Every structure is written in C-alpha cells, then in structure tokens.
Amino acid sequence: MHVLALDTTTEACSVALIVDATAEGRGGRLRERFEIAPRRHAELVLPMVGSVLAEAGLALRDVDAIAFGRGPGAFTGVRLAIAIAQGLALGADRPVVPVSTLATLAQGAVARRVAPGDRVLALIDARMGEVYAGAFAVDDEGLVRPLGDERVLPPGVVAAPDGPFVAVGSGWDAHRDVLLASWGRSPVADDGDALPRAGDLARLAARELAAGRAQDAARARPVYLRDKVALTVDEQVAARALGSG
C-alpha cells in the first residue's frame, strides 16, 4: 500500500510518502520532506506533497490514504493539517487516517534510541504551564501503541511509565526539572529537541489503514486536548466576582 502523510502540528512541517508499505508499516520506500519553519507551514506543505509524489512518479490518486497529524499541538497547525488532508482526500476521493502527534513523536524515538521493552513518554509543550502527554509501548513490529489516554496537564502530575523509558519532545525540554523532581528517577534516554516527522506518521498510518481504520474526510476530527478555550459571559462575571471578593 501507498500512504501520503503530512504533519504541521509543531514548528516542524513535514510530508512523507511511503510506497509499498506492509501492514506492519515496515518495508516500502520512504520519501520525506522536513523543515523547521514556524509560521510557514501553509506555504510549504502542498509544494512538499507535490515534490514527494513527483519523485516517486506517483499521482495523488495512486495513494491508498492520506494521513495527517491530528494533534495535539499548536491549534492553528492542527487545523491546517486536517484542512489540507481533507482537501486532498476530497479531490482524490481517498480516505484519511488521523494519527496522534504524540504517537508520531514516540515512533521517532523508536527508530533512534529505544531498546527492546523500553517505553516512550512523549511530551509536547502546551504553554500555559501544561504539557500534552502520552505514554507508549513498542510492539514486536517496532511500532508504538498507546498505554493510556493522551492528556493535557501540568508537568508536576505527569506520571512516568513503569520500567525503563525514553522521554522525548518539547514538553520534556521545557519542564525537565519539574518532571525529574516529581518522578524521583530519570529516563534511560531522552531527546528534548525531537519533533514529529511525517515519515514516522506514515508508518503508524499504514498499520491503521491495514486494520480498516481509515475514515471518510467528513468524519475526521482534530484532537486539541485543551477544549476549554474561552469563558462565557457568565463565567467571566463569576471569575470577576471571585477575583474581587
């Protein structure tokens, strides 16, 4: 199967095309474009799609699904990813595969620094004193699987996975001291500069696609985790009353 993948949920913008992947997300030929380009995702992402397809000699219609980073991450970037994926999917009449940004980040760690049996804790800085957190195990195929729900929470209450684990992402980078103090132990390896890459996303998407979990574009949803983004007029009044009382 062939999968096109894109991610714009962090300061990185990336697109990948995996050709002839197996259901395990293995094999196949991977082409990837990756650029750290804050605020330039909108202009970069479609040219990157064009470039990987051209290099592989494929048309968009030749891919079996369009995968995208569904968040959590920067809200605008999360929405850009789904909007681009939906537009491509509508035009090419293909399904989409939403993939967790935290899982993508964790998958990147597998390729680079995880020993068999290790777990991965992926943390993305959510600003406002919180992180997006997800813990993952690595299966026999070398693909990550979630150990629980992804959450947004203050770093001081992020639990470390049982046993040896690797910590990655901007959330780790920003809150390392608080995390270490609350855990009382250290990860066996870490990478605070790690960013999600569409190549890793494509491998996870191939597994989802093979398992029949591709979706119609209209049903795909972004995942923000932070769902309370504004106060209603009543809540503003209540907050002011509290503040002045």
Place this chain on the structure above:
Amino acid sequence: MRVLGLETSCDETGVAVYDTAPGRGLLAHALHSQTALHLAYGGVVPELASRDHVERLVPLIRRTLDEAGLGVADLDGVAYTAGPGLVGALLVGAGLGRALAFALGKPAIGVHHMEGHLLAPLMEPDPPGPPFVALLVSGGHTMLLEVAAIGRYRLLGETLDDAAGEAFDKTAKLMGLPYPGGPAIARLAAGGRPDRFTFPRPMTDRPGLDFSFSGLKTQVLLAWQRHRDEPDAAADIARAFEEAATETLAIKCRRALAETGARTLVVAGGVGANRRLRERLASAARADGFRLAFPRPEFCTDNGAMIAFAGALRLAAGLADDAPLHVRARWPLESLPALPAG
C-alpha cells in the same frame, strides 16, 4: 467555468458553486451560521470559530455539490476567502480549498472578502456594470469605493471609528436588545415615531466622504437614560437612530456619486438588508436619476456565493493564484490586481 467558493473568514461557513457559462450563474449554495455558538461568549471567539469551520466545511461542500448535481471532478477551479479576517479561521477554508484544487489539478484563487461583498449585487439578474460607486456597510466595515472596473477600487471614504453595523449592534445592546442588533433595531423602529427624537447626522455638515458613528451612539445612550421609563421610548429612539444612521449613509452616497460622476450605486454588507436604508436610497435614485443595485438579502451578510462569484470572475480572466498559500488579517482592497479589460 464552474467554481467552488469557500468562505471561512469569521463566524459563517459558506460554500457555493458558481458557473460563468451564459444562463447558468449560481448553481447551489449552503451556509452555516455560528451566531448561536458565540452568543454565550458575548462576541466571536476566534478559536471556537476556527474549530467550528473544520467540522462544518466538508459536509457543506458535499451538500452544495449534491444540490448542484456535480462531483468534484466537474469543478474547473476553487476560490477561497484569503482575507481580511481571522487568520485561524481563514486558514481552514484556504487550506482545504487550495489542497482540493491541487488534488484536482485545477486553478485556485484567494478572494478578498470585501471584493466578494461589493460584487455580490452583480450576481443578480440584469446586473449593473462598472463604473459604479459601492457602499459597503457591515458589522466590521463602512466604506465608499469607486469601482472603475472589476478589480480597480479606489477608497473614497470610510468610518473613522465604529462601523455602521457596529453602531446598530451597540445601540441595540445599550437598549437591552439581542445580538445581532441591526434586525432588532429595525423591527422596533418600524413601530416608532420619526419625529419625537432627533439625533445628529455625523460629519454631513462638512465636505468629505468619511463617516463617524460613535458619537451617535452616545446621543442614543443619553436619550435612553433620560427617557427609558416613558411609553414607546424604545421604539421612538430606535426609529430616530435608524433615521439618523440611514440618512447619513444616504447623504454620503449621493455626494460620492456627484464627485465621481458615476451613474450607479451598489450597496452590500449586512446593513444593506436594512429596509429604511433601501427606501431612502431608492428615493434618492429616483430624484437624482442613478441606478441602484442590492444583492438579495441573504447575500448581504457573509456567504459562500459571493466568494464563488468573485473567484470565478478572476479565474475566468486567467488570474489564478500560483503564489504560496497565504492568508491575511489585513489586506487593502486597492492593492488587488485589476481584471484585464474585455
């Protein structure tokens, strides 16, 4: 040429298909308004607006295409609002629209939201052509433009403070009426007396085509505080406000027509739905002998049809957007490229 139009610049998700072929025109359109969503927050929350656009857009596109009896492959181009507006909200429609065009191998165009509004009257049967003067009156804008040709716009005057729609909304709010205030004021005013209160016609006593509506709102507030407990005060004040606001707009329109020598006035934007404004401009048109054109009321406010239409005119003229995808919060109308003559 059949063009899909997507509008997501603020709190309406609009989708339409426009066909430039003779006798075709607007094939289908659909709109989802977020007014109810933002009501509890006392105004548009940009993040919530963007989130809602993402959920609505694909189903609305499918519905619109179904209604037009078309598949995506029948489209010859895609137009999306590229600004001005809320950047996060714009990116939803722009990203999806541009990706769709990419997937179809068809041209795409980023449309200026205000050009969409000011060309909306041209979608109606027997449309007027340039040159004309356009009055754009909405919740966010009040401007007079000279339209020498489609795409050639010169700003003649604009508001120095509140937009006309904003003045309706704020007046309604201070009188305890629901949002959006324009329709609420208009309903109340219909039963009010025009001569009990008199409010100033701001900036009409001096030359120039700029507007100012914030002082008018203060006058209303004073009258309301003094008379609110008297019978019919709300209706009479609403009527007097509506008279002042619409007469001010009408005076400046006549002045703009006189200054430019144009023989046609087109009116667009949400306040263009106001019946009293329409009556006044219609009688001015009879007296001065100019032609008056409005969009149908549903296309006075934000909609996808005007974006499909403006985009179709530009794409049909060969003005596709090949530059990298880009949306803008601000975007001067005067900087747009003009359509080639013909």
